[in-house]
Amino acid sequence: MPLALLALAIGAFGIGTTEFVMMGLLPNVADDLGIPVPTAGHLVSAYAIGVVIGAPLLTALGARVPRKRMLVLLMAVFTAGNLASALAPDYELLLVGRVLAGLPHGAFFGVGAVVAARLVTEDRRARAVAAMFLGLTVANIVGVPAATLLGQNLGWRTTFLLVASIGVLAMGSLALLVPRMPAEPGGGLVREVRALGDRQVLLGLLTAIFGFAGIFAVYSYLASMMTEVTGLAESSVTLVLALFGIGMTLGALLAGPLTDRALRPTLYGSLAALAVALGVFGSVVHVRWAALVMVVVLGAVGFLTTTPLQMLVMNKAHRAPTLASASNHSAFNLANAGGAWLGGLAVTAGWGWTSPAFVGAALAVAGLGIALLAGAMDRGRGAVADVAEAGAVADAGGSRVVARGGERTDARLPARGGERVGRQGRGSGSRVLGPVSGAGRPPLD
Missing domain, CATH: 1.20.1250.20 (MFS general substrate transporter like domains)
Incomplete structure (x- = not known):
């Protein structure tokens, strides 16, 4: 697997840590800010609101931004949100910090999943995406318990300073390890x-x-x-x-x-x-x-x-x-x-x-x-x-790939403008798969 996936996993680790650590720190935050624990619980909801709003908004705004730059910018917003949370003097500004930290969550995973899939051959795309998500799962094993323990002993603000530093590490890793990658052709x-x-x-x-x-x-x-x-x-x-x-x-x-x-x-x-x-x-x-x-x-x-x-x-x-x-x-x-x-x-x-x-x-x-x-x-x-495609096949030569019972077999299919046309899995409909010479095969549905 490419090293760039490690950079994506580091970002996912930071996101997973900040998403779930608040649940363990609610009593500490409530005591420090002088608010009831149920009120402090709104800080969990604030992060989720940031995710729901930010995922479509930031992704749409960055549709034409090169993928590597987009990932670094998203982690910069994430880092700023956690730093703002650590320095928030009151509950209201902490709410703002949590929303800001949640904004890049969905967009990072959305862009990151597309980047991960483009780093490998077609038959390993899901494994690449899963490798990025490993950072999120490891956060629940190591990051959240460690950050919770740190916050309980050194204060909850220390936890968010730690997460902000993970964000800085992720930014550096993304800048160093992820190759230059343009936005999707015709994106907008x-x-x-x-x-x-x-x-x-x-x-x-x-x-x-x-x-x-x-x-x-x-x-x-x-x-x-x-x-x-x-x-x-x-x-x-x-x-x-x-x-x-x-x-x-x-x-x-x-x-x-x-x-x-x-x-x-x-x-x-x-x-x-x-x-x-x-x-x-x-x-x-x-x-x-x-x-x-x-x-x-x-x-x-x-x-x-x-x-x-x-x-x-x-x-x-x-x-x-x-x-x-x-x-x-x-x-x-x-x-x-x-x-x-x-x-x-x-x-x-x-x-x-x-x-x-x-x-x-x-x-x-x-x-x-x-x-x-x-x-x-x-x-x-x-x-x-398939019915429409069958008529075209009867009139032309070329090669195609057909899924039968979950397996792909070679058959005849017309080439269009130097590209081969195929079907992605059973019942997925036909679509252009790529140039005839060596294009990877998409995963079966």
């Missing part, structure tokens, strides 16, 4: 928005909102579930979160190769496994060893969904993938807020601390249903395209 706001309006892209984003909401319905209340139902001490919560992070890392390692091999089956399988795992977790959470094992499983199957969802929207918006890729992270944050809200409603209704797991399972099933519907619609669209 209108083109990006048009690509975002594709039906398959919208269904992919909807799948992310429902499917990922399932895991956040539980993650948001994991500490309370483990202390109130499992019977663990509060001091063990950090260990539980680290176990979840280990599961996320395992999921990221599996997601890349599986997605490169078969995108849609990986997505279907991960969502189905998530629904089952959430149901099992809700049933065994009162058994300590089983609950701890299932925490790892939940982290793995939950994060296994991210790479195929990311690749799906990038593939379906292939002419202008950056805004769709970034908007996927807005969808993840909407899932975060929606899953936490629905899980909280179940607890408030008196259904008990295990109820968020079953709410999450229902949300994962809904996400799977949307994904299956999108796949069926895509196959139907591809079948129509």
